[in-house]
Amino acid sequence: MLDGLVKWARGKSPWVCHLNCGSCNGCDIEIVAALMPRFDLERFGVLLEGSPRHADVFLATGPMTRQIRDRVVRVYEQAADPKFVVAVGTCGVSGSPFYPGYNVLGGVDAAIPVDMYVPGCPARPDAISYGVLRLLATLDPKAEALVKEIEERYDTEGLVYTPEEMAQQRDPVEGARG
Amino acid sequence: MAKLSFPVGPQHPALKEPENLRFTVDGELVVDADIRIGYVHRSIERSCSERNYVQDMYLCERVCGICSNAHTLCYAMTCEKLADIEVPERAQYIRMLMHEFERIHSHLLWLGVAGHEVGFETLFMYVWRDREIIQDILEMVSGNRGHYAMTTLGGVRYDITPEMADRIREGLKVLRQRAERYADIATTEATFLKRASGVGVASGEVCRSLGAAGPTARGSGVPFDIRTAFPYLKYHTVEWQVRTSELCDVLGRTLVRVLEVIDACDICLQALDIMPEGDIQARFPRKVPEGEAIARVEAQRGELIYYIRSDGSDVPARVKIRTPTLANLPVSLEMLRGGQIADIPIAFASIDPCFSCTDRMVVLDDAHTGEARQMTWPELVKLGRQR
Ligand code: SF4
Numbered sequence: 404m405l406d407g408l409v410k411w412a413r414g415k416s417p418w419v420c421h422l423n424c425g426s427c428n429g430c431d432i433e434i435v436a437a438l439m440p441r442f443d444l445e446r447f448g449v450l451l452e453g454s455p456r457h458a459d460v461f462l463a464t465g466p467m468t469r470q471i472r473d474r475v476v477r478v479y480e481q482a483a484d485p486k487f488v489v490a491v492g493t494c495g496v497s498g499s500p501f502y503p504g505y506n507v508l509g510g511v512d513a514a515i516p517v518d519m520y521v522p523g524c525p526a527r528p529d530a531i532s533y534g535v536l537r538l539l540a541t542l543d544p545k546a547e548a549l550v551k552e553i554e555e556r557y558d559t560e561g562l563v564y565t566p567e568e569m570a571q572q573r574d575p576v577e578g579a580r581g
Numbered sequence: 582m583a584k585l586s587f588p589v590g591p592q593h594p595a596l597k598e599p600e601n602l603r604f605t606v607d608g609e610l611v612v613d614a615d616i617r618i619g620y621v622h623r624s625i626e627r628s629c630s631e632r633n634y635v636q637d638m639y640l641c642e643r644v645c646g647i648c649s650n651a652h653t654l655c656y657a658m659t660c661e662k663l664a665d666i667e668v669p670e671r672a673q674y675i676r677m678l679m680h681e682f683e684r685i686h687s688h689l690l691w692l693g694v695a696g697h698e699v700g701f702e703t704l705f706m707y708v709w710r711d712r713e714i715i716q717d718i719l720e721m722v723s724g725n726r727g728h729y730a731m732t733t734l735g736g737v738r739y740d741i742t743p744e745m746a747d748r749i750r751e752g753l754k755v756l757r758q759r760a761e762r763y764a765d766i767a768t769t770e771a772t773f774l775k776r777a778s779g780v781g782v783a784s785g786e787v788c789r790s791l792g793a794a795g796p797t798a799r800g801s802g803v804p805f806d807i808r809t810a811f812p813y814l815k816y817h818t819v820e821w822q823v824r825t826s827e828l829c830d831v832l833g834r835t836l837v838r839v840l841e842v843i844d845a846c847d848i849c850l851q852a853l854d855i856m857p858e859g860d861i862q863a864r865f866p867r868k869v870p871e872g873e874a875i876a877r878v879e880a881q882r883g884e885l886i887y888y889i890r891s892d893g894s895d896v897p898a899r900v901k902i903r904t905p906t907l908a909n910l911p912v913s914l915e916m917l918r919g920g921q922i923a924d925i926p927i928a929f930a931s932i933d934p935c936f937s938c939t940d941r942m943v944v945l946d947d948a949h950t951g952e953a954r955q956m957t958w959p960e961l962v963k964l965g966r967q968r
Contacts, residue, residue, distance in 0.1 A: 422592070423599050425621045427937045429646020429727040431597040432690060436716075439709035455592065471591065471599055471620045478592045500640055503631070504624030525646060525727040 416448030420458030426465030429525035430492035437528035466498040520564040534563040614917040629900035651880035653732040658876035669860040672736035681845040687881040698927040699776035736862030757846040777832040781916040781928030795883025800834030807879035904938035
């Protein structure tokens with residue numbers, strides 16, 4: 404019963420928490436911009452939450468530096484299940500352009516599991532919202548219908564990638580991560 | 582009462598970046614503050630010596646997502662000094678336009694965040710709504726909302742067409758009015774005044790002795806601006822003035838920034854009228870002659886310096902970046918000391934800190950003498966990734 408309630412609440416009003424894994428700020432301000440009057444994700448019930456303990460969805464940006472990794476893992480563990488991670492920005496997806504650097508582990512998924520990838524440098528607010536919506540579609544049938552409708556009306560090709568799609572995109576050399 | 586010491590961060594809701602602050606408090610009073618940074622160190626400087634001059638341009642752009650244009654501009658200016666290339670007039674004007682657009686967007690962003698920190702959410706929302714005007718302009722000119730990649734070695738990549746110029750004028754006129762309104766709010770709105778005036782005080786003397794830069798220094802009456810002190814681009818052809826405030830507190834810094842937004846609009850409007858026709862890009866050689874050069878620009882947070890040493894190949898031997906936040910951090914700690922706990926977020930945010938710009942690495946053999954050591958790339962990779 405409680406599980407059902409939690410799932411229902413998550414689908415209706417996901418609370419997002421911003422997780423900076425060493426990003427350049429570019430994607431972070433776009434995340435904030437997505438919540439501001441123009442795009443206004445708050446009207447869909449998305450709320451930016453400071454505490455990881457209250458968060459359902461992590462918006463993680465940055466190439467995962469060596470310094471921040473352990474902290475990120477700890478923060479991720481503090482969140483209650485079920486939790487989702489959206490990797491926002493090209494450097495959150497693959498670590499590029501910083502990746503071969505000595506202090507960069509290469510993408511958010513180098514430390515924590517990722518459920519949706521939103522590339523772009525910086526990722527556009529619309530792409531970020533679409534990524535979050537695609538995640539919600541796995542929880543809420545209504546959101547699923549919405550995603551279908553959006554896909555019919557707009558060209559969403561390449562805006563976001565699920566982990567399976569991402570695995571196909573990555574070439575074996577880069578996927579191995581030195 | 583006993584003194585209490587507590588850490589904040591690296592994950593915390595106040596700022597969007599990870600850093601660790603340690604406060605010692607006595608009741609509600611902050612007695613001491615210290616900072617630990619380095620979470621966003623991404624080995625950019627070292628990676629620059631692994632890639633060629635053109636690739637470095639895009640790497641340096643990604644030092645910071647808010648002042649990315651200032652970084653590319655400064656980088657390009659340094660390289661052009663090294664290669665002794667003259668940038669076409671029109672390109673210089675377009676660079677100046679981009680530089681000021683970015684200042685507008687960054688200052689508005691900061692103003693919104695400042696509103697948020699003092700609990701003035703309405704201001705936050707309004708400012709971010711207006712900020713979209715300048716974001717649209719930036720997107721129209723360069724094709725992207727951030728990391729514009731406008732500057733290139735020897736010039737700029739896109740021209741500004743007359744139709745674009747008209748739309749820019751329209752947008753800037755609206756923005757200018759809005760900025761005037763915000764200046765009005767900052768000086769008259771009681772809620773904002775109560776939270777900003779007399780908070781985070783740093784006198785002009787303190788700013789000078791600790792080497793503060795940009796609006797942080799100008800908000801304490803230090804009239805230092807690279808745009809006039811070491812002129813570059815075309816700032817001498819337009820009319821504007823260095824804004825300072827004698828208030829020395831958060832309010833002073835806010836006023837300086839809002840007035841700079843108004844000035845930036847004026848600079849852009851003038852520049853659009855007097856911009857000459859012509860080329861926008863000069864040819865840049867693949868290999869850069871041996872030598873070293875420094876360039877400095879007034880980024881929106883203060884003075885930004887690039888140093889590049891070239892060994893005559895197509896890869897720079899050393900790129901060194903000095904960003905304004907590093908200059909402003911010592912002053913910011915000074916501002917926190919002696920303040921209230923409730924004022925910490927706004928006092929700290931008032932220097933507009935940016936840690937992605939700031940984090941550097943140095944290997945110390947002995948932390949007490951500060952003796953540094955050199956490391957090779959494989960050693961660094963081992964230290965960084967394999968532990
Ligand atoms: S993807 Fe680009 S804009 Fe986003 S954090 Fe990384 S470097 Fe910055």
